[in-house]
Amino acid sequence: MQSTQKNIKNNDLLLEVNNLNVFFNTTDGLIKAVNNINLSINKGECLGVVGESGSGKTQTFFSITGLLSNNGYCKGSAIFKGFDLISSSKKERMKYLGKSIGFIFQDPMTSLTPHMKIGDQLSEISIFHDNLTKKESLKRALEVLDIVKLPKSRNLITSYPHELSGGMKQRIMIAISLMCSPELIIADEPTTALDVTTQSEILNIFNDLKNQLGISIILISHNIGVIAETSDNIIVMKDGSIVENGSTYNVLTNPQDKYTKLLLSCIPPWLDV
């Protein structure tokens, strides 16, 4: 585990989130889901975000990408390559979404449009962002399917999501996020719905993306084991706030916060983390 990311050069900074707060208007009044979060991620780095359910880890990144549900809003700033994603208009933000920032969701089973062919779901994104023709973008789709190690790529293009397994669908999701060669991929619990063998295969793909293509990855998970394998830095969240952050090695070997210690004690001792 390498953990010498201390010497951050300013021009390597990819995303910087400052004082981010997320609120929800509910019938019980205003609820603060995320409380004053600051984080940053450099090019080619993997940031792991750990926390229990409802700790606000997903909503943090939904708010940055404008995917909050209708009753939610956020305050603060999220500077992506010098562009503030939060204060900008929807139209401008959409130029980055899908193009420079890829998103991978928790539940691959329901995250693909059931009535569209895989090929169309892959190609539409680069037709829209890169002005490719249908043919060119299908060619790009085959390249991308190769990166995520899907076999028989040509058949996949014409199949529907229900004809694929969960692991394959999650690879398709990763492939979709790779279509426009993004600089940042936000993966929201990408392995939660998958079995352990598939989990490790997916994590291997993430490692390849980071090491070979130099893509920054934000890996959100409640499973500290998943995060430990791939991330360089870790953020631990609880009740909408960051309780601990630092390099993976430091956080795992020498946790400062009581909650992090509790989280680590949840891992059975015979597992080598």
Place this chain on the structure above:
Amino acid sequence: MIKFITKRLLIAIPTLLIIIAFGFIMMRVAPGGPFTNERALPPEIERNIQEAYNLNKPLYEQFFIYIKNLSVGDFGPSFKYKDFTVNELIISGLPVSATLGLSSIIISLFLGSFLGIIAAVKRNTYFDYSVMSVSLVGICVPSFVMAPILSLFFGLYLGILPTSGWNGGSILNLILPITALSLPQIAVISRMMRASTIEVLNSNFIRTARSKGLKSSYIIRKHVIRASILPIIEYLAPASAGLMTGSIIVEQIFGLPGIGRYFVVGALQRDYTLVSGVMILYASLLIILILITDILRAYLDPRVKI
């Protein structure tokens, strides 16, 4: 596909037989007969008539004669419209009813879905509220109330549209009946479409589409509509049944020479063959519509295999 369609059409035969038998029995059970008058006929004449129409034979024999004629496409003579066979009456009335019914179903399908989608996308805005409250009125007010009101307002007060008549199928004459017939269906379809579109908009795959940075209009067109229209397709068959019964009333009110009035007049005057004929026609239409619905659903949803 062809196998599926043939199978379904073969299943339809026993269904139709049951409907025919049921209609046959119901009509015979009803008191009176086609030749019952306030003044009783002389017995000899009555016997002659009964013989001519096979009414003197036992019921089961009459039924078999009727089925035998049906199998070669002969619906038999009408009892009341003396110079016409049921086939002739249906052929003369069908174009009117078909024009009315088809235009109504197409208009309510498109307008209803369109309003529903917009209401769902702009939900909790004034547009949504007004569409939903107008459609509530559309559901509550039946077409036999709506038709005279429309007729009174546009035909008499404003004097811009004819109140009744077919006039060779001129569009002006069709506007009011089609409106009266479609309004309740537009109301139901728009509400259903709104609910299903909202459900689809909140689903995970729409979140994925939004995370791709695609345009909203594109997402609605490509990702939302095909999923949210499915319940409407399911509703198509009951909607057509509603339109058929609605058309009986609407044709009466607007004086249109469709087959709806034959159904009513035939039932009141115990015109056995005419009622059976119209009933078989309606039933077959519905069976075919349900078949079309199933094919459409399989086309729209790749998970459904036929």
